[in-house]
Every structure is written in structure tokens, then in C-alpha cells.
Amino acid sequence: MATAKKDRHSLTASATRIRRLCQLGSSYTRKGEYGKAEASLKQAISDATVHFGRCDWLTYIALNNYAVLCKYLGRFKRADQIYQQTLQRLTATKEPRLHELATLHHNMGGLEHARNRPDLGEPLARKSVQIWRSLLGPGDPAVAEDEAALGAILDARHKHFAARRLYFRALKIFRAHPAGHRYDFAITLNNLGASYHATGDLNRGERYYEQALKIKKKLFGSRHVDVALTMNNLGILCQARRDWQRAEELLHAALAIFRASLPMRHPKLTACRRNYVRLLAERKQSSCPRATLPKLPLT
Secondary structure (H helix, E strand, O other): HHHHHEEEHHHHHHHHHHHHHHHHHHHHHHOOOOOHHHHHHHHHHHHHHHOOOOOOOHHHHHHHHHHHHHHHHHHHHHHHHHHHHHHHHHHHHHOOOHHHHHHHHHHHHHHHHHHHOOOHHHHHHHHHHHHHHHHOOOOOOHHHHHHHHHHHHHHHHHHHHHHHHHHHHHHHHHHHHOOOOOOHHHHHHHHHHHHHHHHOHHEEEEEEEHHHHHHHHHHHHHHHHHHHHHHHHHHHHHOOOOOHHHHHHHHHHHHHHHHHHHHOOHHHHHHHHHHHHHHHHHHOOOOOOOOOOOOOOOO
């Protein structure tokens, strides 16, 4: 009996350690410290597999967090493999855990959005929203997060008005629950700015970009990948206004952050580099008739 009690205590301690490693990995991912995130999450996966097996929920949590990191690093194929394996396991159980199922659909939708396949991402994101609403009700911040994510996918499909309805509703909920949701608030402001920017409303686009940038800098400092993303968007907007100096300053700064933080072939780095090259070319030819505007902003 003493041995059994000791074994249970050991497993409890191992589970606590794995959860802490997952939390630490997710925190590093959000901060843009991807090397530290990968080390923490790989250790969590290893420990969970050794102590609880490949099919335990702790292993699922560690793998899911690692798949999110893979998306940020541009390892889309690996992230997709993890999500598909997890989905098969979740749907094979008689009573699937709805929280995990909703989170998985959210992440899979986000992955398709990152791969520039919003048509595949939309049904996944809608499924996530549907599950969260049934579990928590329409006014919960978790529902708002998913609705805002769905909004970004709808924007990518040029469904701008539907996207904005979701953004404004999410912002209202985040304002009512400010603790722990400043990051989500900033992301939604950036995406709202991108939505107006995409339809030519540069004044509103700039206003929301500036608000998002201010919050992101307060949360993460000035060298974070998410800060660079909004800088990139604001730089493109300034280019559309032919404010060459500010556009170049923003895109140059964004490109430096992406280069320091992301793999060389990452889609965000590639897009920002392309935007910067186009800016320099257009600025050089600014006395000629206006060139075609660059690609739409990043979300």
C-alpha cells in the first residue's frame, strides 16, 4: 500500500511538472521566445509520454501546444499532422471532451488561415464558435476569442462586413473582461484595422493599427513578432498614402524583427521582405504614375 501511495504521489508530481512546462511553453510562444518555447514543450511531450503514455490527455495538451508553436514557426505540415492525429482520437471516444474539441477546431482553423486557405479554415472556426457558445454562452471571453478568429478568416475571404460585426462584438466583451485579455484586444484591433485597410478606408485602418501597436508595445516591448506584424500593416498603409519616409521606417523595423525571430522562409518574413522591396521600388519611381498597391495586410 505504501508503494502504491508513493507511486501515486510520483505521478501527481510528474503531472504538475508537465502542466507547468506546457504553461511555460505557451507563455514563451506568446512572448515570441520560440527557442525557449520549443525546449519547454518538447520536454513536456517527452515526460508525458514516459509517465502517462501517448494516449493520455496530458500528452495531448503538450502536443497541441507544440502544434501551435509549429504554426508560429511556419512548420505547417507538422502542426497539421498533430492536429489530425488528435482529432481522430477525440472523435473516436464515446463522449468527446467538448472543450478540447473546440480548442482543436480553433487551432486547425487558425492553421488553415496561416496557410492562406481560409476557405478550409472557415468551417473549422465556425465549429469551434458553435461548441464554445453551447458550453459557455455568447458573452464569454472564450467565445469572443473564437469569434474574432473567425472574423479574421472571413476577412481573408473578403466577407468584410460580417468580419467587422464579429470584431466589434468581441471588443465589447474584452472591454467588459479586461483582465487577461489585453493581447486578444490588441489582435482584434489589428485585424479590424486590416479589414478597413483592405476596403480602402485608410483613416479607420490607421486608427485601429495605432491602437493595436500601442497595446502590443506595452505588453511585449518593441521587438516582438506581433509588434512587427502591425508595423508591417501600418507601413503598407503609409505607402498607400505615399508617406514614403514613415512607410520605410516601419517596414524596415518590422523586417528586422521578423529576421531576428523567424526562420528565413517563414511566410510572414517573406511577405514583409516583399513589401519592403516593393516600397523601395515604388518610392524610387514615385514621379511615375502610381503603381499597383502591395499585398493586403497581415492578420
